[in-house]
Amino acid sequence: MKKLGSLLLVSVFAGAITLGAYKLFFENINYAVVTENDNNSVFNTSYTPTSAKGSGINEIDFTVAAENTVNAVVHVKNVTISRGGNSFIDFFYGQGGSQIPQVGTGSGVIISADGYIVTNNHVVAKASQLQVTLNNNKTYEATLIGTDPNTDIALLKIDVTDKLPYLAFGDSDNTKIGEWVLAVGNPFNLTSTVTAGIVSAKARDLGKNQSFIQTDAAVNPGNSGGALVNTNGDLVGINTAITSQTGSYVGYSFAVPSNIAKKVVDDILEYGNVQKGMLGINSINGNTPYAIQNGLNEIDGVFVESVVEDSGAMDADLKHGDVIKQIDNIKVHKFADLTGYISTKRPTDTVQVTIDREGETFEIPVVLKERQTLHLPEMGLEVKNLTEKDKKKYKVKSGVRIIGVPEKYRGYGLDGKILISVDGEEINDIQEARALFANISRFGKTVITLMNENGEKERLIFQ
Incomplete structure (x- = not known):
């Protein structure tokens, strides 16, 4: 037994000596020396501290925001009466014909304990009767207080004896791209339904010089007029539209920013209509052949093509060729950034406009005037x-x-x-x-x- 142990020990040492000799005398080792002048690719690393909650969706708590929101979102039913013409003459002259009731549905958001509700204008347009159903299934007749078709915002009122749960307006200017949001509404005539997504873009223009928050939270027919809230439960938008070839959700939806909606509501309550402040400049669509040919599509800001007569911009001496870079503390990259912020202002308000004029930067105070x-x-x-x-x-x-x-x-x-x-x-x-x-x-x-x-x-x- 001792002899067998001695042979095993000798074998181990012999193997070790053989491997060491090979490594020392026969194997080639390649060394790479990296200096500061090397052209090697380098990935920059962000040293911003990560969230204590981590980045996974399972670590984000939506429950508090959802619980506070669902009871403040209502179902809105719109009954309109259309005439069914019996003949070609009836269609043009309005003679005869039957009255056909049509029902449309949408959502709304309670914004005060005494029953004021904000929704979309297109949800209540041409209504002969409006009904609001709360999340507890109680139904009320609603009165239309005022509308603004330009922003697609309408204000309703229901008479209640008990105080209602409501949502407070948040500051939509502070929303950030990538921030988690919840969309709450009544799609497909269901009671309040919650979907989650992120803010995909801000100041999105859909072709009418409007400014929307874009999100990938699922929004379907019936969600119009519902709430877009952040994880704190603050109302940051009123869900308005989807982009789809089928009419159903396919990945993007849009909301009126809460700052615009709040301003419209305040104007309706205080003045009876919406007070629109106007800067008074015209710009050029960056996608036109003229803009592309002249390099205007590459400008970071809003190019001033012309100044409107009798406007605040004319009084402040803004000129053709100026590029608006900032208004107050809001960076301006495109026209929707500008119009979105101006939509929150009234005539006689003063804004600080930062412009680039032939390479020099100026800050000019402009007094907004009423739209003419x-x-x-x-x-x-x-x-x-x-x-x-x-x-x-x-x-x-x-x-x-x-x-x-x-x-x-x-x-x-x-x-x-x-x-x-x-x-x-x-x-x-x-x-x-x-x-x-x-x-x-x-x-x-x-x-x-x-x-x-x-x-x-x-x-x-x-x-």
């Missing part, structure tokens, strides 16, 4: 408030001047004339004109009264 032009609903005419010069030239005391006419109405000679009244209702400014044109029915006839440059009245009947 807008596009009228239904006919799409662009009109402008009258100046004293206009009143003297056309010999009128009130009305609005038509400065833009859609192609289908260009044969009527409307451009440049003064619009005095609609169906006998006098027009004093562009806001009154918008309200009157919003009530035009496609099944009836509309009479508009105009004044030409010779001081002669003209009446046109549209059927």
Whole structure:
């Protein structure tokens, strides 16, 4: 046994000596010396401390926000009455025909304990009856307090005896891309439903100079008017639209930022309509051939193409070629950044505008003024408030001047004339004109009264 142990020990030492000799005399070792001048690729590492909760979705707690939100989100039912024409003549002249009730649904958010509810304008548009159902299944008749089609926000009121759960407006300017959010609404006529996602983008423009928060939280038909909240349960947006070829959710949805919605609600309650402050500049779409040819699509900021007459921008001496880089403390990268922030302001508010002018940076205070032009609903005419010069030239005391006419109405000679009244209702400014044109029915006839440059009245009947 001792002899066998001695042989094993000798074998181990012999193997070790053989391996060491091979490594020392026969194996080639390649050394790489790295110096500061090497062109090796380097990945920069962020040293920002990671969240104590980690980055996994399972470590984010949505339960408190969801619990506080679902009871403040309501179901909104909109009953509209449409006429079913019995003939070709009925369609154009509105004679006869049956009345057909149509029901639309959406969501809303309770914003005060006494029953004020914010929703989308398109959820309640042309309603003859509005009903609101709470998460506890109690149903109330709702009154429409006011709307703003431009931002797609409407304000409702229900009469209640007990205090209601409600959501407080958060500061949507402080939301960050990548931040977790919850969308709460009533899709498919279900009670309050919660979905989770992140903020995918901010100041997203969908083609009407609006500014939306984009999120990938699932939003489906019926979610319109519902709440977008952060993990603290703060209301940071009103869910409004989805982008889809099928009408159902496919990955992106959009919400009106809470700062815009709050401003609209405050204006409706205080003034009865929305007070729109206007900076007074026109810019160029960066996707147009002209913009691309002149390199304007590569500008980080808003290029000032022209300045509107009698605007705050003109008073502050903004010029063609200026590039707006910041407004107050909001960085401006595109036009939607600018319009989104201006939408939270009123006429007479002063904003600090930082511009780049021929390589030099200036900060200029601009006093916002009331909007002087807008596009009228239904006919799409662009009109402008009258100046004293206009009143003297056309010999009128009130009305609005038509400065833009859609192609289908260009044969009527409307451009440049003064619009005095609609169906006998006098027009004093562009806001009154918008309200009157919003009530035009496609099944009836509309009479508009105009004044030409010779001081002669003209009446046109549209059927």
